[in-house]
Amino acid sequence: NARLYNKLHEKQVLLEGVIKCSVDGIVISDIRGNILHFNPRAEEILGISEDDARKILAQELSDLDDDERTRLYNVFKRQEHISHYERTYQRKDGKRLVLNLSCFAIVDENRGTLGVVSEVTDVTEKKRMDDYLVRVEKFAALGHVASVIAHEIRNPLSGIATTVQNLEMEYEDDSPQKKDLQSIIGEVDRLEKMLREVLDLARPLPLQMEEVEVVDLLASTIALLNKEAVKRKITIRKDFDCRSMTINADPQRLRQVFLNLTLNAIEAIGGQGEIVVSTAAVQTHPERNRRIVINFKDTGVGIPVSHLNKIFDPFFTTRENKGGTGLGLAIAYGIVHAHGGSITAESELGRGTTFTVYLPEADEPTSTSPGLETHLETGTETIMLVDDNDAVRANLRQLLASLGYTVIEANTGAEAVAACHNGVGGIDLFMLDINMPEMDGVEAFGKVRSIIPQARGILITGFVDDGVDVQQLPEGIVGVMRKPFTIRQLSRCVRLALTGSSLEEMTT
């Protein structure tokens, strides 16, 4: 008997252990609902101690109506079980939970129902996620409908546009009819623009990927807006890192992002102001590709904190009376994310805003790749190379010559200045070592510039902290190259310096 008792006791301890450690909440009650046992996880989920739970009935835990209570009672009476029974539950701390219950009737030898074991899981978070996904799907479906409608409207709209344009041509320039028709054309244009944007937003993005040199794409995009900016007394400054930064991207789409961000910046600046577009590459992980970081910083009105989390929403705009549709940033967001990147905004009211686009860099072609040579940018211009170190100079001369350039050498700053004095002409670019005895690169270039006012130069430096203030480079210096650099970087920097007419600075 004692052995039997021990065995039974062992079994009970084991069972209690299982219940205690269960990751689900377990509530055991008798058939009337008196709570007999409440495991620690149930206490945690329901926010009520076992002692307190014993004082109430299981049905009081959830606000069951009478019908439901009777239904459950009958289910348990028939010794059936209930699975995936979902209830909301208001916890004492105010948090509203969604619970998933599975309930089993406990049956004795005479097939009478002794009680009910309920397994309780907290599915609040999962529910929230499910709801979110449904919303996303709904949004996608809505997008689809929107794009179908937009397509349907577009055709008749372009019919209207052509007809009105034809009509308009029939009237004299200052006739009132002509003015009316022109305003119709203006409105049709606006609708057309909006439809295009809705389509852009709703269309799943079939990206036409190719290797894109970020800086080139940025420079050519900004060039499109420069005229408008100048007209509004806004300067767009390019602060580009001239190391090659290649990404896999759809250039047309990405151009749209850059355009939208620059246009927004222009819009945000009331009178005079400045937009700085800068690029950098950041190594976030030694084994991962670098991240390309592009900043659009403006001195505009800024964005109030309460708007910051809405600006990327479709149709959020504060410029509705200036023709804004609120789609620019939503489109930019979609495109950047489709490229595996991200976009953020930081702003200080009254001072300005910075939008930052992050994009993953494309895989670097391996250095043994035979195609590498074809990536080098060559030229036939004449470059004067000023460096007091013979070995360094010879090396650089060789590299530049291999890129196709004609190289004139000078040992010292004074020698370079003297050559210019003596009328050595046709020099398209000066490359000067910063650190030279007697006359350093900056001083030498200053003197060169007083002889040849349109001279352009690149400074070469071996020190990271050489005191060169890239914000305050002497006029005409269009780039700073830090050693060591690769031939690819050299070819790129020289090319940019020679062609980028408004390039204020480049650094390696």
Ligand SMILES: Nc1ncnc2c1ncn2[C@@H]1O[C@H](COP(=O)(O)OP(=O)(O)OP(=O)(O)O)[C@@H](O)[C@H]1O
């Ligand atoms: N650089 C910025 N400075 C200040 N506010 C900005 C800036 N960029 C965007 N915003 C705010 O975000 C809103 C949404 O920008 P978004 O480009 O999506 O739409 P929009 O410019 O109003 O219209 P559009 O569809 O013509 O681009 C703007 O209305 C503006 O309030």
Ligand SMILES: [Mg+2]
């Ligand atoms: Mg915009």
